[in-house]
Amino acid sequence: xxxxxxxxxxxxxxxxxxxxxxxxxxxxxxxxxxxxxxxxxxxxxxxxxxxxxxxxxxxxxxxxxxxxxxxxxxxxxxxxxxxxxxxxxxxxxxxxxxxxxxxxxxxxxxxxxxxxxxxxxxxxxxxxxxxxxxxxxxxxxxxxxxxxxxxxxxxxxxxxxxxxxxxxxxxxxxxxxxxxxxxxxxxxxxxxxxxxxxxxxxxxxxxxxxxxxxxxxxxxxxxxxxxxxxxxxxxxxxxxxxxxxxxxxxxxxxxxxxxxxxxxxxxxxxxxxxxxxxxxxxxxxxxxxxxxxxxxxxxxxxxxxxxxxxxxxxxxxxxxxxxxxxxxxxxxxxxxxxxxxxxxxxxxxxxxxxxxxxxxxxxxxxxxxxxxxxxxxxxxxxxxx
Amino acid sequence: xxxxxxxxxxxxxxxxxxxxxxxxxxxxxxxxxxxxxxxxxxxxxxxxxxxxxxxxxxxxxxxxxxxxxxxxxxxxxxxxxxxxxxxxxxxxxxxxxxxxxxxxxxxxxxxxxxxxxxxxxxxxxxxxxxxxxxxxxxxxxxxxxxxxxxxxxxxxxxxxxxxxxxxxxxxxxxxxxx
Numbered sequence: 001x002x003x004x005x006x007x008x009x010x011x012x013x014x015x016x017x018x019x020x021x022x023x024x025x026x027x028x029x030x031x032x033x034x035x036x037x038x039x040x041x042x043x044x045x046x047x048x049x050x051x052x053x054x055x056x057x058x059x060x061x062x063x064x065x066x067x068x069x070x071x072x073x074x075x076x077x078x079x080x081x082x083x084x085x086x087x088x089x090x091x092x093x094x095x096x097x098x099x100x101x102x103x104x105x106x107x108x109x110x111x112x113x114x115x116x117x118x119x120x121x122x123x124x125x126x127x128x129x130x131x132x133x134x135x136x137x138x139x140x141x142x143x144x145x146x147x148x149x150x151x152x153x154x155x156x157x158x159x160x161x162x163x164x165x166x167x168x169x170x171x172x173x174x175x176x177x178x179x180x181x182x183x184x185x186x187x188x189x190x191x192x193x194x195x196x197x198x199x200x201x202x203x204x205x206x207x208x209x210x211x212x213x214x215x216x217x218x219x220x221x222x223x224x225x226x227x228x229x230x231x232x233x234x235x236x237x238x239x240x241x242x243x244x245x246x247x248x249x250x251x252x253x254x255x256x257x258x259x260x261x262x263x264x265x266x267x268x269x270x271x272x273x274x275x276x277x278x279x280x281x282x283x284x285x286x287x288x289x290x291x292x293x294x295x296x297x298x299x300x301x302x303x304x305x306x307x308x309x310x311x312x313x314x315x316x317x318x319x320x321x322x323x324x325x326x327x328x329x330x331x332x333x334x335x336x337x338x339x340x341x342x343x344x345x346x347x348x349x350x351x352x353x354x355x356x357x358x359x360x361x362x363x364x365x366x367x368x369x370x371x372x373x374x375x376x377x378x379x380x381x382x383x384x385x
Numbered sequence: 386x387x388x389x390x391x392x393x394x395x396x397x398x399x400x401x402x403x404x405x406x407x408x409x410x411x412x413x414x415x416x417x418x419x420x421x422x423x424x425x426x427x428x429x430x431x432x433x434x435x436x437x438x439x440x441x442x443x444x445x446x447x448x449x450x451x452x453x454x455x456x457x458x459x460x461x462x463x464x465x466x467x468x469x470x471x472x473x474x475x476x477x478x479x480x481x482x483x484x485x486x487x488x489x490x491x492x493x494x495x496x497x498x499x500x501x502x503x504x505x506x507x508x509x510x511x512x513x514x515x516x517x518x519x520x521x522x523x524x525x526x527x528x529x530x531x532x533x534x535x536x537x538x539x540x541x542x543x544x545x546x547x548x549x550x551x552x553x554x555x556x557x558x559x560x561x562x563x
Contacts, residue, residue, distance in 0.1 A: 081505045152415055166429060166506075207401050212402060309457075
């Protein structure tokens with residue numbers, strides 16, 4: 001019986017390095033489902049001693065869709081819809097990173113109104129991404145109700161984004177040279193209304209979840225990430241800010257018109273799951289502030305620069321870093337002067353953040369590993385690309 | 386003492402949580418029960434593309450069969466066919482041989498098929514169209530059991546739209562029941 005189970009679980013290449021142990025309590029466990037229809041799940045091989053984790057190894061590649069290779073097969077404009085599929089929760093940031101890199105490559109000047117709209121939609125999208133994370137994380141920890149509240153608020157954002165972009169998840173809205181279409185006339189009112197609504201909901205979030213003793217017990221002091229380890233693994237975004245480093249691409253190397261807005265870069269020095277949680281909740285407020293400033297100072301003008309239908313950037317290379325909901329997104333485009341990119345490199349923040357998991361999960365309880373994994377906010381399609 | 390304090394904070398958390406969820410229990414229902422109700426914000430939804438008719442003749446498409454939408458499409462979802470002009474010295478065949486747009490002498494498409502099973506709704510075709518002859522429909526309720534049903538004949542759609550001057554959902558319920 002034991003042997004059959006062992007051979008079934010250790011039957012593939014990635015788990016072959018996990019040997020049955022010398023003690024009775026040692027257990028090899030494959031955590032997380034894997035099936036082609038379950039897009040976006042992570043498989044982790046675990047070596048357990050009782051309920052404690054000795055070794056954890058994430059196994060990747062199940063939804064590798066060759067986005068970088070696809071870029072070499074398509075023209076610059078045809079690759080835009082791919083970006084929304086890389087990270088479906090913060091599609092706008094990826095969209096912007098690619099469009100921005102190509103704009104730098106071709107020297108395209110983006111109209112001011114387009115830059116403002118880009119900031120507004122990206123921040124709205126960031127709020128929706130954090131809300132999904134918030135709901136899903138608490139679902140991982142066993143609380144069901146919060147995800148319903150989070151999705152209620154997220155629906156309002158998706159309605160606003162649908163009125164501007166036409167779709168609710170994969171936008172292809174930020175195009176090379178600007179944005180696809182102008183925002184509707186009531187965009188400003190709807191954004192202000194939403195920002196006020198979310199601000200009135202955040203105290204409820206705090207009462208219901210953040211101050212809850214069960215959540216605190218599950219998060220405080222769990223998965224403590226020292227700053228130097230975060231640096232060595234290349235962690236970015238809320239994971240790094242949860243270790244006390246005030247590093248935000250929007251602040252460190254401002255792109256677009258981010259330097260014109262005032263916003264807070266929240267940091268917490270503790271480095272545990274609770275710190276990462278608090279950073280994200282504070283970012284909801286920071287994003288609300290940015291959205292409010294953008295829509296109240298939205299300039300008039302065209303929303304897209306003139307880009308020829310047969311788009312051929314000059315020979316050369318360019319890259320663009322954008323602060324996504326999960327960290328630093330970087331797109332590097334190289335052109336050989338032809339219709340198609342010679343090479344597009346996508347740097348996914350989730351990959352570096354996930355690499356931390358093996359390190360953080362060593363020696364913790366299995367249930368705490370779930371909490372650590374959730375606090376890293378992984379989007380698997382982005383990691384595999 | 387510590388234990389009593391812990392129990393007290395736990396009870397307080399419980400009371401606060403129950404208060405929040407209890408208020409939500411009496412709040413207005415926000416879920417749209419889909420098959421029985423429908424959402425009301427479809428005017429801004431970007432569904433599959435459709436042809437735009439001319440202002441003076443709504444059943445004639447603005448399309449000039451240049452083929453730029455087919456070229457711009459990342460997933461080759463368009464099949465636009467026009468009659469191929471006969472080669473020199475050859476008589477025109479009947480029915481004419483069809484070839485992909487653009488064809489010399491053809492100013493309107495004879496067939497305009499969108500394979501919606503390939504489309505990712507990115508809108509590159511609408512953006513690239515030189516005559517503004519394509520627009521988004523706002524019909525999200527496309528259901529089908531076969532891929533063939535999703536090959537939408539946009540010319541037929543335009544004709545039926547011009548005849549009824551109301552959007553007709555494609556495919557209709559009969560083809561779904563098959």
